Amino acid sequence: MEIAEKAVFTGMERPRFKLKSRMKAKADPGTGAKVWQKTLPYCMVLPAMLIFGVFVIYPVFYMVYVSFFDWNMIADMEFIGIENYIDMFTDKDFWLVLGNTFQFMLMMVPASIILSLLIALYLKKNTRINRWIQNIMFMPNIVSLVSISFIWMWMMDENRGLFNYVLSLFNISPVNWLGDPDVAMFSLVLVNIWKSLGYYVLIIVAALQGIPGYLYEAAALDKSKPITTFFKITLPMLSPTLFFLVLTGIIGSFKTFESVSLMTAGGPADSTNTLVYELYQQGFVYYNTGYASAMGVVLMVLVGAMTLVYFTVLQKKVHYQ
Amino acid sequence: MKKIELEQVSKFYEKDVPIIEDLDLGIEEGSFTILLGPSGCGKSTTLRMIAGLEEVSGGTLKIDGRDMKNVQPGDRDIAMVFQNYAIYPTMTVRENIEFGLKNAKIPKAERRKRIEEIGGITGLTEYMNRKPNALSGGQRQRVALARAMVKNPQVFLMDEPLSNLDAKLRTQLRTELIELHQKLKSTFVYVTHDQVEAMSMGTHIVLMRDGKVMQQGTPEEIYDDPDNVFTAKFIGTPPMNVFRAEACPKSWKIPEQAHYIGFRPEHVRFFRPETESIELEGRIITREMLGAEILYKLDTPYGFLQARDYHTADKHEGNVRLWLSRGELCFFDSQENRIRSHMEEY
Numbered sequence: 161m162e163i164a165e166k167a168v169f170t171g172m173e174r175p176r177f178k179l180k181s182r183m184k185a186k187a188d189p190g191t192g193a194k195v196w197q198k199t200l201p202y203c204m205v206l207p208a209m210l211i212f213g214v215f216v217i218y219p220v221f222y223m224v225y226v227s228f229f230d231w232n233m234i235a236d237m238e239f240i241g242i243e244n245y246i247d248m249f250t251d252k253d254f255w256l257v258l259g260n261t262f263q264f265m266l267m268m269v270p271a272s273i274i275l276s277l278l279i280a281l282y283l284k285k286n287t288r289i290n291r292w293i294q295n296i297m298f299m300p301n302i303v304s305l306v307s308i309s310f311i312w313m314w315m316m317d318e319n320r321g322l323f324n325y326v327l328s329l330f331n332i333s334p335v336n337w338l339g340d341p342d343v344a345m346f347s348l349v350l351v352n353i354w355k356s357l358g359y360y361v362l363i364i365v366a367a368l369q370g371i372p373g374y375l376y377e378a379a380a381l382d383k384s385k386p387i388t389t390f391f392k393i394t395l396p397m398l399s400p401t402l403f404f405l406v407l408t409g410i411i412g413s414f415k416t417f418e419s420v421s422l423m424t425a426g427g428p429a430d431s432t433n434t435l436v437y438e439l440y441q442q443g444f445v446y447y448n449t450g451y452a453s454a455m456g457v458v459l460m461v462l463v464g465a466m467t468l469v470y471f472t473v474l475q476k477k478v479h480y481q
Numbered sequence: 482m483k484k485i486e487l488e489q490v491s492k493f494y495e496k497d498v499p500i501i502e503d504l505d506l507g508i509e510e511g512s513f514t515i516l517l518g519p520s521g522c523g524k525s526t527t528l529r530m531i532a533g534l535e536e537v538s539g540g541t542l543k544i545d546g547r548d549m550k551n552v553q554p555g556d557r558d559i560a561m562v563f564q565n566y567a568i569y570p571t572m573t574v575r576e577n578i579e580f581g582l583k584n585a586k587i588p589k590a591e592r593r594k595r596i597e598e599i600g601g602i603t604g605l606t607e608y609m610n611r612k613p614n615a616l617s618g619g620q621r622q623r624v625a626l627a628r629a630m631v632k633n634p635q636v637f638l639m640d641e642p643l644s645n646l647d648a649k650l651r652t653q654l655r656t657e658l659i660e661l662h663q664k665l666k667s668t669f670v671y672v673t674h675d676q677v678e679a680m681s682m683g684t685h686i687v688l689m690r691d692g693k694v695m696q697q698g699t700p701e702e703i704y705d706d707p708d709n710v711f712t713a714k715f716i717g718t719p720p721m722n723v724f725r726a727e728a729c730p731k732s733w734k735i736p737e738q739a740h741y742i743g744f745r746p747e748h749v750r751f752f753r754p755e756t757e758s759i760e761l762e763g764r765i766i767t768r769e770m771l772g773a774e775i776l777y778k779l780d781t782p783y784g785f786l787q788a789r790d791y792h793t794a795d796k797h798e799g800n801v802r803l804w805l806s807r808g809e810l811c812f813f814d815s816q817e818n819r820i821r822s823h824m825e826e827y
Contacts, residue, residue, distance in 0.1 A: 374565060374567040377563070380553070382580050383555030383585050393569060393571070397570070
């Protein structure tokens with residue numbers, strides 16, 4: 161009805177505004193043009209959505225699907241219900257690996273954030289030298305973790321490494337950085353902190369520089385000691401940024417893989433075996449594809465839960481003024 | 482008694498580029514002193530030096546006779562209200578007000594008493610547990626005021642505290658600040674570029690330009706007796722009319738050294754006064770009816786001028802005759818400074 165009215169309307173209009181008829185058509189499209197106008201945006205996002213669907217949505221659903229099967233990627237898939245999950249949750253190794261992952265996360269996240277916060281406070285003043293230091297600190301972040309791992313493996317080598325050489329100068333007996341089950345996880349964390357520090361510092365420095373200077377002036381007039389100013393003004397103002405870094409840090413820790421794979425291969429005695437490395441082993445070494453998919457689902461749920469926490473809190477968390 | 486004294490104070494950010502040079506200024510105890518001037522005149526810098534937020538590059542700054550060099554802002558017994566309020570966004574209203582008291586280690590019972598009292602005065606009692614982002618601009622300004630007042634400082638420093646508010650609220654808070662000053666009897670130093678604010682609130686105005694004091698005195702002195710063309714033109718809405726002396730006819734008997742002649746818009750008359758006067762002709766360009774008064778803009782052979790008439794039945798139009806009373810003219814020399822010796826002669 162409405163379309164019919166429109167058609168009549170445009171039909172009457174056109175002869176009267178002959179010169180403007182082309183403009184008129186643009187502003188008041190006919191039926192065909194109207195449909196086209198509505199579908200055009202969807203056509204334009206279609207390629208992106210197709211890629212997203214094929215490479216993201218489909219694999220996720222396929223992973224969940226596969227996790228209910230016994231499969232080695234070659235033989236026929238055998239539906240076994242939730243048996244993979246039962247196997248997993250009753251497997252001692254799974255809990256060990258999950259525990260290792262949490263251990264990694266609990267060392268990695270607080271240490272890297274506190275350390276980068278301290279460095280950022282030092283680098284807060286926007287001077288030439290500070291910008292240089294910041295750039296240098298960011299460099300590990302653009303280097304592949306594979307290269308980094310090799311450099312650190314050399315430095316941590318028990319016999320020829322830099323670390324033990326330095327220790328020997330102080331008459332400290334050599335440490336088997338990557339071979340000692342009690343030390344290996346710590347060494348991995350060290351490498352990962354070193355890599356991500358520059359990124360954390362960059363973000364925290366930006367956030368620090370975003371805190372308006374007049375707040376510090378007001379604090380100075382309020383007789384606030386530096387330590388009070390830090391805990392009552394700086395830290396609360398940074399909290400949204402720190403919260404973001406903690407969450408992304410946790411998610412990153414859950415997914416840690418390269419350094420484990422290259423530097424320790426999960427060893428010694430599974431002491432550095434983490435969730436993703438175990439998943440990789442199950443999937444691509446032992447070809448327990450169904451079981452690996454079930455682990456993938458658990459990982460996805462964990463990371464998904466953290467992401468959900470982030471967005472829920474973020475929505476409640478006030479963006480000050 | 483002088484509460485704050487600046488002696489030969491200068492301020493440099495870069496070498497050889499003085500923001501303020503050799504500034505001498507005394508601020509009386511209990512006064513409501515306004516630092517007034519166009520932007521970039523150094524008024525805010527002066528205030529911030531008094532607060533201790535900017536270092537004094539040269540000269541001495543004393544509060545209560547004590548040199549303030551190396552005295553921290555928090556130890557100067559001052560409170561400051563910032564243009565953008567500078568309230569702590571992560572703290573509630575109460576925490577904002579309490580912060581300074583806690584740092585000064587005032588006991589809890591005393592703190593509570595003072596906050597309650599201040600909350601009553603500023604009308605913030607019911608907003609105490611709110612975060613600043615849930616407050617309107619006017620309320621935020623009150624929080625900033627409350628935070629300053631609660632410390633019972635000897636000196637209040639205010640840096641354009643009303644400029645972020647809308648016109649109506651500004652007028653209202655202006656009155657409140659005057660009342661506050663009368664009640665507290667402490668020294669107020671107030672920075673503004675708005676001469677109406679300055680005239681209406683100040684007991685003492687310091688008019689600045691390019692880091693120098695152009696004139697200081699009571700609002701009446703500044704208005705009625707300007708020392709220079711800058712003051713004459715900066716103060717008053719509309720400002721003083723200033724003609725170039727060379728454009729005016731000999732019959733006006735202008736003193737020889739005078740390069741400029743100034744007169745207030747309200748001294749332009751549409752009738753012949755009884756005192757000795759100058760007569761001129763003009764054509765009315767615009768007429769603004771403001772209620773009690775009417776502003777005219779006129780074109781005369783000697784330049785444009787503005788005239789203020791009071792609301793009467795007379796409605797002036799087209800070409801009119803105007804009279805200026807000779808005693809009300811101000812003469813300025815080539816340096817734009819006032820010539821006073823001729824006041825009595827003419």
